[in-house]
Amino acid sequence: MPLLGITKPIIQAPMAGVSTPALAAAVSNAGGLGSLGVGAMNADGARKVIRETRALTDKPFNVNVFCHRPAxxxxxxxxxxxxxxxxxxxxxxxxxxxxxxxxYTSFIVDDAMLDMFLEERPPIVSFHFGLPSDDTLEALRRAGITLIASATNLREAQQLADAGIDAIVAQGIEAGGHRGVFDTDAHDDANDDALGTFALTRLIASRFDVPVIAAGGIMDGAGIAAALALGAQAAQLGTAFVPCTETSxxxxxxxxxxxxxxxxxxxxxxxxxxxxxxxxxxxxxxxxxxxxxxxxxxxxxxxxxxxxxxxxxxxxxxxxxxxxxxxxxxxxRELPAAELVARLVTELRESIAGLHHYAAESE
Known part of the structure; x- marks a missing residue:
């Protein structure tokens, strides 16, 4: 079965303040995984965009929340x-x-958001800045929701693997938007934890028996091909979708x-x-x-x-x-989301074909 029920290894990152139901639905309808960023919303606002997205697609989509330590x-x-x-x-x-x-209310203390998820049952829920409690994870699983989360280093990836997360987003230092670091006191931009996407993807893919989604600095099909070659099952693109006509x-x-x-x-x-x-x-x-x-x-x-x-x-x-x-x-590139997905797939196929040609010539 394809990862997360998608037919193309392309995931649109759930950037809060950028993603919309129209964007998420367009990506999912094109065979990728569209995403909604609801970390800046309350439960009622999140319910509204989930229902709007469902009205536009019958394909899987992701809903992302923030799990930061309350201020x-x-x-x-x-x-x-x-x-x-x-x-x-x-x-x-x-x-x-x-x-x-x-x-913003962190999901780790937002009981109303959890209750809404258990009622609405979005296909996928993803976490940024860490994880909620084990009880919350188990409640979401019992509701049939697939769970994914981001990691910026191997320690965080280990926590996600230990928690039974279904897929790990390997977020490299190149990524736009918020770093998903669990511990903001670690100063990861100034030490060895500031890993690039390709190094982090390869490390996680080689050490954990969990599907990996590469994220950070990937903008075209060639970048997706490189991520797949390093062991990722899909690539998450955020910045690439920012200028799409469906964003806010x-x-x-x-x-x-x-x-x-x-x-x-x-x-x-x-x-x-x-x-x-x-x-x-x-x-x-x-x-x-x-x-x-x-x-x-x-x-x-x-x-x-x-x-x-x-x-x-x-x-x-x-x-x-x-x-x-x-x-x-x-x-x-400023394109409608479905057109961008189609172009990314074409570029991906061309890149893979080029690698096969090179390999054949090298034999």
Whole structure:
């Protein structure tokens, strides 16, 4: 049986704020696995997009949630962050929030989201930033839901394998959006855990008897072919689908990812409070300043980040948005999702044929 019930080894990453029911359904209808990012939603909002997706496809699709450690408020750190951002808000005739809120509820404490999943029974649920409790995993399994989760190193992959996760997403350092690290105190961008997609994919595939999904920096069929050659059963593409016509991105994000700006990406915690790879923009440059104070906890930092983006955007400046993108973002193409899947499959077949030709000539 094909991995996760799909006929093509292509998974559209569930980037919150980008994915839509139309996008997920289009990818699934084309033979890949479409995905919804509901980590920024409450249970009612997630139920709505699940039902909208079901109305558009009878194929499997994935629903992704965040399993981060709930934020620990620190009034001094939060005030310092707000005060530091205040002059930037003033440039756009606005004021920062007086207090930062935990705008997203982690799935590990979101009983309403779990209850909704058990009622709606989406085909697949995936986890980012870690795992929920064993009891939650077992409840989802009993509901017939397939479970997948991301790992950024071998220790995390071991935890996923021990928990009986059905497939592991090997998220390399090249990936756009939030790093899926379980422990944000590990500083993985500065040590040996900052593994690239291909190294991580090969390591996990060689050590665990669990299907592997390669993710990070894969933008075309040649990249998918390389991931499959290293032992992955599928490739997860996020940035490649960002400029698809079905996504919910704003015009500034679309312009950036389809321009030369996409050639420069950087990991930053300034936007949300967690390391995430974005196109270099005004916000990432702000966060890189030497005088930047310590970020408030995730997702409380994001409360200020979203407010700053809204204030600047109202004045025609889009450079404070969360313009998540992987290192190969310059290869992005603006296409309907089904057309992109078809093109990826053609490129994949051409790449495999080329490798077979090369192998034959080498004999």
């Amino acid at each position: 620990q408020a620190n009034e001094a750190i939060e005030k310092a962050w707000i005060d530091w951002l205040a002059p930037v808000f003033a440039q756009y005739g606005a004021k920062p929030p007086q207090k930062l809120s935990e705008i 991105i704003d015009e500034g994000y679309r312009r950036a990812i389809l321009s030369d700006a996409a050639q420069r990406t950087i990991l930053t915690a300034a936007i949300s409070g967690r390391p995430a790879r974005s196109i270099v923009n005004r916000f990432t440059e702000l966060g890189a300043r030497a005088d930047a104070p310590r970020n408030a906890a995730y997702p409380m930092t994001y409360d200020a980040g979203k407010a700053l983006h809204a204030a600047a955007k109202a004045q025609g400046e889009f450079g404070y948005g969360a313009q998540w993108a992987g290192q190969a973002a310059a290869l992005a």
